[in-house]
Amino acid sequence: MASPTAPAQGERTLSDARIARLTSHIVSGGAATATVVAPFTGEPLATVPLSDAVDVRRAYERAREAQRTWAALPVRERVKPFLRLTDALVARRAELLDVLQLETGKARRHATEEFLDVALCSLYYARRAGRLLRPRRRQGMVPGLTRVQELRHPKGVVGLVSPWNYPITLGPGDILPALMAGNAVVHKPDTQTCLSSLWVRDLLVDLGLPPELWQVVVGDPSEIGDPLVEGADYVAFTGSTRAGRAIAAKVAPRLVGYSLELGGKNPMIVMADADVERTARGAVRACFTNAGQLCISIERLYVHEDVYDRFVPRFVELVEGMRLGTGLDFDADMGSLTHARQLEGVTRHVEQAVEKGATVLAGGKARPDVGPLFYAPTVLADVTADMDLCAEETFGPVVAVYRYRDLDEAVERANASPYGLNASVWTRDAAAGRRVAARLQAGTVNVNDGYGAAYASHDAPMGGMKQSGVGRRHGSEGMLRFTEVKTVASQHLMDLEPPGGLGYEKFADLMAGGVKIMKWLRIK
Known part of the structure; x- marks a missing residue:
């Protein structure tokens, strides 16, 4: 599939039609809206539909159904849209930079850092997903007789909350490895800066990503925060230390995994x-x-x-x-x-x-x-x-x-x-x-x-x-945090119990001697 071509210079900024297309991807069944104000001017930039608790639950239902099919695909098939994404981002970077500036108020050179980060991060994981997620041989208890494999399975549906300051670095930048790992995502971007995340999602769907896999909900945490956390198989959050503590307490009773990138001084x-x-x-x-x-x-x-x-x-x-x-x-x-x-x-x-x-x-x-x-x-x-x-x-x-x-x-x-x-x-x-x-x-x-x-x-x-967070993004951990690890061990030729009429004492002596031999031969 070819990458979209860059828009003409005069078409770069957000039009009403473009905003309507982007905000149509938000899961919202009600009439409530919020106004996004341009920081540069204080003038209204966009009207955004808001989600409620029912919308969040509906988003999880859609995501969970789509995830089963997605997870069954080979990794080489799942990464195809993301390999296309880098070229598409380069081709349309002027439009993306406009959106980032208009909704955040940041300088263009700093918006460029976001563009570069997401383009390179997506490419990094698309190139390495197959190697990171493939089954791995591990050393068994008895070399040659115990065969051990480490398998990676997706968590399921990831609930991801991203902040306003770096909306695509800290939103899509985390969502992309979660999707490549075989998950679906229910994403709550900050209302003020949701347009840029919706822009990346819209582009990725054009490049072949099934749209149900990336559900977007927008709203106040007091309204949709609890159902967002309650529906997730894993929670990824970037924001304040105070909010991170609240999320950790919320997921603790369910023993659901989470990663938190929080404050700093x-x-x-x-x-x-x-x-x-x-x-x-x-x-x-x-x-x-x-x-x-x-x-x-x-x-x-x-x-x-x-x-x-x-x-x-x-x-x-x-x-x-x-x-x-x-x-x-x-x-x-x-x-x-x-x-x-x-x-x-x-x-x-x-x-x-x-x-x-x-x-x-x-x-x-x-x-x-x-x-x-x-x-x-x-x-x-x-x-x-x-x-x-x-x-x-x-x-x-x-x-x-x-x-x-x-x-x-x-x-x-x-x-x-x-x-x-x-x-x-x-x-x-x-x-x-x-x-x-x-x-x-x-x-x-x-x-x-x-x-x-x-x-x-x-x-x-x-x-x-310390209080700056739990878990890591980037590197192997940035993708593997979105997976469950499973060990499969098969035993061959001998059982892990005394053979024949050999007593346990003799068997224990035999195994202890085996430990010394394995150390001497550097097998263990």
Whole structure:
């Protein structure tokens, strides 16, 4: 099946007809709707039908019926639509970038990161699904006489909840491996940013995916959260630590598996030998990508005293030179916040910190002159433990800088957090940086990069320690978490009990001697 061709330049933005087609994929039988507002302007962007509890149960029924047929297909057949998806995303990336910008308010360069992530992640799993899911021989109890196979079966129907900040990276990016593993999915994207997930689903159905396999429900968690979790054979969630705890408690009585990627208060350590210019530019990306609305962005910056007085002024200079904008082009360095509640939270954190003695080195204020939800990229010094901004996740374009003298001190302060999602180390000595990285309590640590080097390495697992989550996406774990593993062992020639009239004592002696022989021969 050929990939769709790219739309003409003038047809890129969302039309009413295009919105109607996308939102028709939402499972909704009622009249209730929600209005999606464009963050750049505050104007209505789309009207979205809402689902209720009955719709969620109906979505599970459809998904469960379709999943049986899907799971019976060979893996090589299941991956075909996903192999086509990469070319299709490349061909239509301008349209996808428009949708992402219009519903999230992010800069186009940051929307591009999402496009690249989903295109490459889909290709990674499509190429490797057969190898990851095939039966595997395992060593049996008695070599040559016990044959053991490890089999992988799909969970069934996955309930997946994705957030608003990276709607296709954290929605379709997880759904694709779940589908390739033989599951169906009932997906609840955030209402504000559901259009981009619907866009990817619409494209994938055009490329051959049976539409019943990916059911989309949209609504308030208070309305559809319980039936969404209750109907799932496995739950995948990305969002706040508070909501993650609630989901874990909800699924616990059923002993259903789950993965949770939650909050972070991510540190960056600038070592004494760091290249100041390279590090300052890297810190801008690390702190202000997607206006800081990135779970793995840097919010705490620890700078060695030997370079502090050179690094901080250069960093502040770069931050003050950042361009904010609303254009569907690559001119802006940073876009808008997505929700009014994010603007309120960022404003509250900064104002409280300043009231308690923090120093504003850059930014520190909203930018309504650019758009209703813009906030200037902000750098603060003199942040202390009595300020909410010190330990709580801000999730906006704000970073606190701290001076340190001893590397052990910096590592201790970096680890002094209930979170452990991502971290960053900057040094001219990459080997030394990796040694520091090994000491940091975070699921991913980047040396001489803020977040992308680890996250975009799809062959490696990504997730959080401590209160930053449970489980991993990416790598083999990113697909195998959506499977049940089964061991099948067949015994040949001899039984695992005394043969003939041999007593158990003699049999035990014989087996103990066998253990020594197997160790000596390195069979075990």
